[in-house]
Amino acid sequence: MQIQYYLRILRETWWVVAAMALVSAGAGLAFSYFQRPLYEATATFVVNPGTRIADTYDLLYSIDTLAGRTSLATTYSHVLKSQVIVKAAAATLGLPPEMMADYDINAVVLPDSSVLLLRVQGPSPVTAAALANAVGDSGLEYIRNLQEIYELHRLDSAVVVPEPISPDHPKDTLLSAMVGLAGGIAFVILRQLLLQSFSAQRPSILASMPEFESSRAKAVK
Numbered sequence: 001m002q003i004q005y006y007l008r009i010l011r012e013t014w015w016v017v018a019a020m021a022l023v024s025a026g027a028g029l030a031f032s033y034f035q036r037p038l039y040e041a042t043a044t045f046v047v048n049p050g051t052r053i054a055d056t057y058d059l060l061y062s063i064d065t066l067a068g069r070t071s072l073a074t075t076y077s078h079v080l081k082s083q084v085i086v087k088a089a090a091a092t093l094g095l096p097p098e099m100m101a102d103y104d105i106n107a108v109v110l111p112d113s114s115v116l117l118l119r120v121q122g123p124s125p126v127t128a129a130a131l132a133n134a135v136g137d138s139g140l141e142y143i144r145n146l147q148e149i150y151e152l153h154r155l156d157s158a159v160v161v162p163e164p165i166s167p168d169h170p171k172d173t174l175l176s177a178m179v180g181l182a183g184g185i186a187f188v189i190l191r192q193l194l195l196q197s198f199s200a201q202r203p204s205i206l207a208s209m210p211e212f213e214s215s216r217a218k219a220v221k
Contacts, residue, residue, distance in 0.1 A: 006189060009188060009189060009192050010185065010188065010189075013188040013192075016184055016187070016188050017181060017184035017185055017187075017188060018184070019184070020180045020181070020183055020184035020187065021177050021178075021180040021181040021184055022177075022180070023180060024176045024177060024179055024180020024181075024183065025173050025174075025176050025177035025180060027176060028172050028173050028175065028176020028177070028179075029169060029172065029173045029176070031172070031176075032167040032168075032169045032172035032173065033167075033169065035166070035167040036123055037123065037164035037166070037167070038121055038122070038123065038164055038165055038166045038167075039121065039122060039123070039124065039125035039128050039161060039162075039163075039164050039165065040119060040120070040121045040128065040161065040165045041119075041120050041125065041128040041129040041131070041132045041158040041159070041160070041161060042117060042118065042119050042120075042132065042156075042158060043117075043118045043132045043133060043135075043136050043154065043155075043156060043157055043158040044115055044116065044117055044118070044154075044155040044156045045076075045080075045115070045116040045118065045136065045139075045140075045152050045153060045154055045155060046114055046115050046116070046152070046153050046155050047072060047073045047076055047114040047115075047116070047150055047151070047152055048114065048150070048151060048153065072114075072150060073109045073114045073115075073116060074109055076116060076139075076143060076152050077107040077108060077109055077116050078107070079139055079142060079143060080107040080116065080118055080135060080136070080139040081105050081106055081107045081118075081135075084142070085135055085138045085139045085142060086100065086105055086135060088138040088142075089131060089134035089135040089137070089138045090131070090134075092134050092137070092138065093127075093130055093131065093134050095127070095131070102122050102123055103120060103121065103122035103127070103128065103131060104120070104121045104122070105118075105119070105120050105131070105132075105135060106118075106119050107119070115155065116152075118132055118135060118136060118158075119132075120132040120135070120158070121165070125160045125161055125162055125164075126160055128158075128160075129158040129159055129160045129161070130158075132158035133157055133158050136154055136157070136158075139152070140152055140153075140154065
């Protein structure tokens with residue numbers, strides 16, 4: 001019964017809900033187009049035993065150890081995104097420090113593997129790709145001098161991706177429309193409940209007013 005009552009309210013005031021959804025969708029679309037595009041470039045690397053391990057047993061032992069110690073790949077991922085490596089890569093490309101504030105650099109180990117994913121996000125697809133490759137070069141050079149048992153090798157270089165990862169105009173518009181739709185439904189239901197509550201309390205409010213009591217007394221006489 002209560003659900004039918006709310007459905008009747010929505011049927012009678014559907015235009016209010018639709019108007020709020022359209023206004024919200026338009027605002028979300030406008031806000032989305034005002035956002036600065038964000039581009040992403042990725043490069044991948046793999047950790048494996050060094051080529052200087054000639055003995056077969058030592059090689060197998062190193063591979064088995066690497067499979068059980070993901071902390072080594074994690075350590076290399078932290079090296080790639082460290083400030084030392086990032087600053088060296090920026091210096092190689094001639095990028096000013098204030099420009100680096102617009103770029104986010106992160107490196108993670110892919111699940112159940114010794115593969116590292118380097119991700120660079122920023123306002124320029126060309127700079128993001130160049131920075132990802134420069135960070136990879138600086139990181140490889142740094143890790144090469146750490147130890148000789150395990151090495152880091154590049155799998156895939158970063159390439160320029162012209163399509164931005166954000167903003168997503170259709171997604172932003174849809175989310176805004178859903179917010180407006182939910183807000184419209186809540187508004188019309190709350191409005192109806194307030195009107196109903198006020199109508200129920202109106203007789204008692206009028207009865208407490210002196211003017212109402214006086215007119216009522218005259219009517220009785």
